[in-house]
Amino acid sequence: xxxVYPFFLEAAWLTIxxxxxxxxxxxxxxxxxxxxxxxxxxxxxxxxAAYVSLFRGTPALIQLFILYFGGPQIGIQLDxxxxxxxGLGINAGAYMAETIRGGIISIxxxxxxxxxxxxLSHWQAMHKIILPQAARLMVRPLGVxxxxxxxxxxxxxxxxxxxxxxxxxxxxxSTYKPFEMFLLAGVLYMIIIYVTGRGVAWLDRKVQIT
Amino acid sequence: xxxxxxxxxKYLDIILLGCAYTVGITVAAAVLSFFGGIVFAVIALYAPxxxxxxxxxxxxxxxxxxxxxxxFLIYFGLVQVGIDLPAxxxxxxxxxxxxxxxxxxxxxxxxxxVxxxxxxxxxxxxLSRGEALRxxxxxxxxxDVIPPISxxxxxxxxxxxxxxxxxxxxxxxxxxxxxxxxxxxxxxYLLAAAFYYVINLGMEWVQRxxxxxxxxxx
Numbered sequence: 001x002x003x004v005y006p007f008f009l010e011a012a013w014l015t016i017x018x019x020x021x022x023x024x025x026x027x028x029x030x031x032x033x034x035x036x037x038x039x040x041x042x043x044x045x046x047x048x049a050a051y052v053s054l055f056r057g058t059p060a061l062i063q064l065f066i067l068y069f070g071g072p073q074i075g076i077q078l079d080x081x082x083x084x085x086x087g088l089g090i091n092a093g094a095y096m097a098e099t100i101r102g103g104i105i106s107i108x109x110x111x112x113x114x115x116x117x118x119x120l121s122h123w124q125a126m127h128k129i130i131l132p133q134a135a136r137l138m139v140r141p142l143g144v145x146x147x148x149x150x151x152x153x154x155x156x157x158x159x160x161x162x163x164x165x166x167x168x169x170x171x172x173x174s175t176y177k178p179f180e181m182f183l184l185a186g187v188l189y190m191i192i193i194y195v196t197g198r199g200v201a202w203l204d205r206k207v208q209i210t
Numbered sequence: 211x212x213x214x215x216x217x218x219x220k221y222l223d224i225i226l227l228g229c230a231y232t233v234g235i236t237v238a239a240a241v242l243s244f245f246g247g248i249v250f251a252v253i254a255l256y257a258p259x260x261x262x263x264x265x266x267x268x269x270x271x272x273x274x275x276x277x278x279x280x281x282f283l284i285y286f287g288l289v290q291v292g293i294d295l296p297a298x299x300x301x302x303x304x305x306x307x308x309x310x311x312x313x314x315x316x317x318x319x320x321x322x323x324v325x326x327x328x329x330x331x332x333x334x335x336x337l338s339r340g341e342a343l344r345x346x347x348x349x350x351x352x353x354d355v356i357p358p359i360s361x362x363x364x365x366x367x368x369x370x371x372x373x374x375x376x377x378x379x380x381x382x383x384x385x386x387x388x389x390x391x392x393x394x395x396x397x398x399y400l401l402a403a404a405f406y407y408v409i410n411l412g413m414e415w416v417q418r419x420x421x422x423x424x425x426x427x428x
Binding site: 054073074165169183185190 | 212213271274275290291374386396410
């Protein structure tokens with residue numbers, strides 16, 4: 001039993017790395033999609049709406065499989081880790097897009113109108129007036145997205161990335177102790193989730209105007 | 211290799227059977243998670259401390275770990291203690307319990323937000339505490355949480371793909387099996403995704419109908 005700890009810690013580290021990369025990619029995709037959905041151009045609005053609807057409307061596991069197993073057929077050759085990050089990141093982006101859009105549209109219309117009246121351009125108004133206010137509202141819901149995303153990294157076990165869930169699965173084969181192995185992985189997940197949750201709560205307090 | 215969808219019709223029956231399984235598993239797990247959620251909420255709120263606290267800890271563990279891990283635990287872990295469940299049953303129980311915990315959180319909030327006077331009035335009319343909960347408080351709480359719970363049910367549909375990993379022949383595994391024969395992963399995973407999307411749209415349509423009914427009954 002003692003012998004497996006280093007492997008689990010290493011796997012937990014990979015889960016953390018996966019989560020961070022996925023979160024960054026998700027934020028980029030989500031922000032782009034959110035702005036595209038609020039754009040003046042119908043083509044952008046439609047494309048972003050389709051992206052959000054399709055990626056939220058189908059299982060992330062299938063999306064990973066299409067990318068990893070189906071990718072080579074259309075000339076996209078990725079290793080399991082790359083496919084995991086890209087697949088999960090694009091998926092997370094679809095969820096984050098809704099969060100970010102929700103934050104932006106919940107800022108009172110008068111704010112934008114006032115900024116425009118004062119002579120700020122569309123982007124200046126967005127950048128200097130709306131986004132700083134909206135960002136405060138987004139911390140908590142984006143934290144929920146992050147929590148879901150960390151748990152979703154377990155899916156890449158199915159394309160054999162050696163993260164926590166895969167490691168637990170592998171050591172069941174050699175130790176025949178499924179309960180212990182899954183409990184060990186579970187505890188490590190909970191630590192990651194707990195620490196992230198505290199971090200989000202701290203950030204949320206930090207950005208509030210009191 | 212390129213794409214070739216001409217092989218699709220030949221295997222459509224296998225995929226459609228997988229769809230039927232996915233819908234069946236989703237419905238069964240959804241029903242389990244709904245009633246399980248009510249029971250869990252009542253335990254978390256009203257059971258004696260000695261039961262309530264450990265129960266909350268377990269619920270917290272369910273929310274802090276991936277569903278895939280929980281499915282493995284139920285399917286492979288229970289064998290260790292002599293419970294050998296068929297994969298379908300393990301899958302439905304795993305999905306059902308996982309979402310019951312999430313539903314329970316919603317139902318707890320809703321129960322607490324039902325006006326206190328409702329309970330007091332029911333007690334005054336001679337109902338016991340259990341009866342008052344069952345007949346007066348919970349029905350009102352449940353009505354309030356139907357919209358968020360139906361969101362969970364739609365999430366459940368998508369998460370039902372995970373039970374393919376423990377060998378349940380639903381849509382995802384059916385696609386996998388066909389791919390084993392045809393070596394056409396892109397085509398068949400895309401087809402599976404399309405079917406999930408259609409089922410998803412169907413569930414969203416039902417959700418809107420239900421929400422309209424609830425808002426009219428108020």
